[in-house]
Amino acid sequence: MTTVKRRVLGTLVRQFGHPRGSTGQVVGWVMAHRRSNRERNRWVVGLLDVQPTDTVLEIGFGPGLAIAELARRAGHVHGIDRSDVMVRQASRRNRVAVAEGRVELVHASVDRLPRFDAPLDAVMAVNSVGFWPEPAQRLRELWGLLRPGGRIALASQPRCPGATRDTTDRAAGELRALLAGAGFAELRVETLELDPPVACVLGVRPR
Ligand SMILES: C[S@@+](CC[C@H](N)C(=O)[O-])C[C@H]1O[C@@H](n2cnc3c(N)ncnc32)[C@H](O)[C@@H]1O
Numbered sequence: 228m229t230t231v232k233r234r235v236l237g238t239l240v241r242q243f244g245h246p247r248g249s250t251g252q253v254v255g256w257v258m259a260h261r262r263s264n265r266e267r268n269r270w271v272v273g274l275l276d277v278q279p280t281d282t283v284l285e286i287g288f289g290p291g292l293a294i295a296e297l298a299r300r301a302g303h304v305h306g307i308d309r310s311d312v313m314v315r316q317a318s319r320r321n322r323v324a325v326a327e328g329r330v331e332l333v334h335a336s337v338d339r340l341p342r343f344d345a346p347l348d349a350v351m352a353v354n355s356v357g358f359w360p361e362p363a364q365r366l367r368e369l370w371g372l373l374r375p376g377g378r379i380a381l382a383s384q385p386r387c388p389g390a391t392r393d394t395t396d397r398a399a400g401e402l403r404a405l406l407a408g409a410g411f412a413e414l415r416v417e418t419l420e421l422d423p424p425v426a427c428v429l430g431v432r433p434r
Pocket residue numbers: 243244245246258264268286287288289290291292307308309310313335336337338352353354355358359360
């Protein structure tokens with residue numbers, strides 16, 4: 228790979244991890260309209276088995292595709308993202324639910340979580356954990372915010388050049404180990420057959 232290509236790739240990876248400025252707006256638009264992104268977000272929300280009385284948190288919601296799905300199923304939806312550009316895009320995409328107070332989207336990093344009034348029923352993150360500082364510590368904190376019996380879903384579709392099923396399997400193994408280390412139980416891995424495949428690791432805070 229040439230130096231120029233490497234630089235462009237590095238910039239893009241940084242933008243997907245933290246969309247900023249006008250490039251970040253384009254990156255958000257790409258995430259919102261890519262078919263595989265739409266499919267994987269809908270799929271993960273489906274796996275989380277969200278109930279109408281549930282309060283759910285999504286971390287790193289990007290343009291807000293999963294937030295829109297959650298808003299159709301949950302009682303209350305919280306979302307945090309460290310990108311102000313994504314907070315604006317996701318707020319526009321979910322403006323009715325936000326105006327009705329059913330969805331609250333906050334500009335924050337996962338290591339500075341806002342306060343929640345009640346224990347959470349479920350937490351999810353799609354293609355975001357890889358960008359978190361000290362993910363093991365973050366997952367222990369999220370364990371503490373869930374009610375006993377609360378669910379978590381962490382999904383990964385590797386986007387590095389040349390990513391294959393092996394890349395996805397490795398990512399799933401890492402997420403599973405992180406969840407086990409944080410104290411989650413009933414761990415299971417589901418796969419969505421896209422190219423490359425998406426892995427979603429699900430777990431439960433024991434009662
Ligand atoms: C690759 S995008 C995925 C967006 C969305 N989940 C999706 O699948 O369409 C990663 C998102 O995670 C957010 N993110 C990365 N690190 C974060 C952190 N430490 N705290 C909160 N959000 C974070 C980024 O700002 C970005 O919106």
